[in-house]
Amino acid sequence: MFESAEIGHAIDKETYDREVPALREALLEAQYDLQHQKRSAVIVLINGIEGAGKGETVKLLNEWMDPRLIEVRTFDQQTDEELAHPPAWRYWRQLPAKGRMGVFFGNWYSQMLQGRVHGVFKDAVLDQAINGAERLEKMLCDDGAVIFKFWFHLSKKQMKDRLKALKDDPLHSWRISPLDWQQSETYDRFVRFGERAIRRTSRDYAPWHIVEGVDPHYRSLTVGKILLEGLQVALNAPKTKPRSNVPPLPENHDGLSLLDCLDMTLHLEKDDYQEQLITEQARLSGLMRDKRMRRHALITVFEGNDAAGKGGSIRRVAAALDPRQYNIVPIAAPSEDERAQPYLWRFWRHIPARGKFTIFDRSWYGRVLVERVEEFCTQADWMRAYGEINDFEEQLSAAGVIVVKFWLAIDKDTQLERFQEREEIPFKRFKITEEDWRNREKWDLYRNAVCDMVDRTSTEISPWTLVEANDKRWARVKVLRTINDALEAAFKKSDKKRKK
């Protein structure tokens, strides 16, 4: 895989000097077009052998292009805030907005290779990380990002010569850290695992580019031309995505849906409710104070028909807790900053740190509910979202985050009653808008979307709970009990793991 990058590529100064001006000009122009279009974020990953010109290349890009539109991100030691969140969180919070370029110097590949080279984990874990990288990049590209992955290469001999030369040069010696030197010993491992990662993550939408690092002229021109070409392709891509040939989801041929199977007569008498509510609230309060909660975080997702009682349920959950422990995030239309990012970005922002609890009032499932029904996104977008969401929740789960998801279901008559009630009571008038009435007309479309959502995203690691919510008391107790059961199950599971 690295053969072509050890044969001594070189470009003479004359050629270089002749070609650079036009290249720079074209790169600048592409960069401004990109900013103007605001359709794509550009992500440049810088990896490879120490001394192969990674730093020099990043510096050069900042000289050749407009550095005001470039963000260079380094990921060294994780900060304590980063350590309290799922591993991908640190990358999400540094993603460049559409129209801008992020140069990730140190990135998910460096992190996984460092870990594997130094024996922190074995191949199986490396492969998981590789797979995670692949899915992240796929998702970013589907969202319009342009990803360039550069591996700067040197043969072992070239590296040793290069490190020696740098060490002797007083102007450059600051660059060589003990860790870099150490890498000279572990060159073989680094190259072997690097190849594994490259092999399995080189994809049409985000291929790797292996660049021989010895000759600066060759290296610089190569990188510049690859960037330019990639940018131009992205800039000239048709504005509207081609109509996807994804077949529509099949309807249930007998007309029977999951939601029809709920027993909507379930209810609680007032006394039973009071008693059970207090019991479950005390249980939740105890569980959240359990020492084992320090190893976890909790997320609850509330989705449901309009007027199904999401707000009331959320308040009963919150009432059990110390407000310092939880955070309620209401999801409405995305803001400008949020629209300039992949759609999961706005949720990554609110992922709780270990020990904390975030309540999402509506959530990332908007993509396959309102955005699908109202056609705010294409069918390809929302069809893809099922997988992206499962990935997302798997990452949360792997980091110890417990995800509990509710669909609060009411029937059409109950909704009508509640709408009318809301219009009559003054301090509830904010809860009802024209839009609610319009959504109501699309009842069947929403029902189909909900059933598809549950079928495709109710997983072992994060199942959906359908809540019969015609009776508010029943719904509130069921919500609390489900959260408590999930916490207990997670605690038990992690106890078992620790015993092993």
Place this chain on the structure above:
Amino acid sequence: MFESAEIGHAIDKETYDREVPALREALLEAQYDLQHQKRSAVIVLINGIEGAGKGETVKLLNEWMDPRLIEVRTFDQQTDEELAHPPAWRYWRQLPAKGRMGVFFGNWYSQMLQGRVHGVFKDAVLDQAINGAERLEKMLCDDGAVIFKFWFHLSKKQMKDRLKALKDDPLHSWRISPLDWQQSETYDRFVRFGERAIRRTSRDYAPWHIVEGVDPHYRSLTVGKILLEGLQVALNAPKTKPRSNVPPLPENHDGLSLLDCLDMTLHLEKDDYQEQLITEQARLSGLMRDKRMRRHALITVFEGNDAAGKGGSIRRVAAALDPRQYNIVPIAAPSEDERAQPYLWRFWRHIPARGKFTIFDRSWYGRVLVERVEEFCTQADWMRAYGEINDFEEQLSAAGVIVVKFWLAIDKDTQLERFQEREEIPFKRFKITEEDWRNREKWDLYRNAVCDMVDRTSTEISPWTLVEANDKRWARVKVLRTINDALEAAFKKSDKKRKK
């Protein structure tokens, strides 16, 4: 000051039960109106004696009001990211957006009182912190924020009884940390320094409310009513601010301005330029790698006439450095999320951590330049901004951040030449817009604004450097040299301090 809060205030259950429903309804309505108006952020500061019901009150607010519009923020130990930034950074990044309510449980007052009570610093430093709090609150209120400051009080005897009762109650004992108990010993100090802070920060726009904490009914109703009243006043405030009676800034009566005194013929020959540029770049590179840089951060601000060469100067600075060290932040119109915050918020976001360097391409000075000239803000707003900016920079400077500010000045003829050149060269066409031509027509207004800005914000801790920029070479070298001199001076100063 606490006398009225030690006399045993109490409200009987019957009265409480009778009054609460209407209060809750009114609070909810106020909250929704607030969200709807999106004019004010609400900040509730919770302070006072341990065991006086702080936690219970925060919990109650979340029960009574819509918790989806409330963010409870706790500030305990500073994270390592927070420690690498100026002290106020942690509060700025948690400010609620307009239309929302932030409950700051643990805040600037707790931080300063903890420090003083435990003897980390003396009165003089406490007074500085108090003064800082006052200025922060004034700025927030001028921006439309509504701040409620609650001090929950108990007499010493009441506190001891209360802590004992909580300790004996198995359901509550988790709340009592060793630190809380310790506070029983330091009650006197806490009350004494608390009084000092309250006395000096109780202002018409953000008064303190001292609430006796013994009786929950009294405490809860009192807080609820204070909140409601304050919210209603804010909601009913006139939409447009009253025309300020601030007199306009005087013009120079002889027509001579600071900018007229620059020698615009200053220039460098090509050879001198090459040599000096390389020298200064090497110097900058060395200074940024100096160990003493770890105790500092660097900010440079670039303002200037359109086409004065800000971009070119920034690139010459960046070219000297490892791109991992710096971050360039171009400032254009604020985004939606940024508009929902005080105007300095978007700059606080980009304040560099220790050891890092942020280059602002245009800056917070937009307030007193373009926003003043184009009348995007009121005269009162931009007049106030001079002081707010000086405060801001003082905070940066106190935290070791070196702030270097440039005004790149060209004359009117030079600007015309450059505009015409930009229109002719294809890859420069992005640099010139209709707006640039319109701004040019306001040359004199901008000149006055610049002179006022320099007169009012060129301070010892952060002076302005006027750069004669008709000759780009001269300007670039002067910019680099000024940054280098500032770094050296700061290093020397902090060496001296450490020797003491």
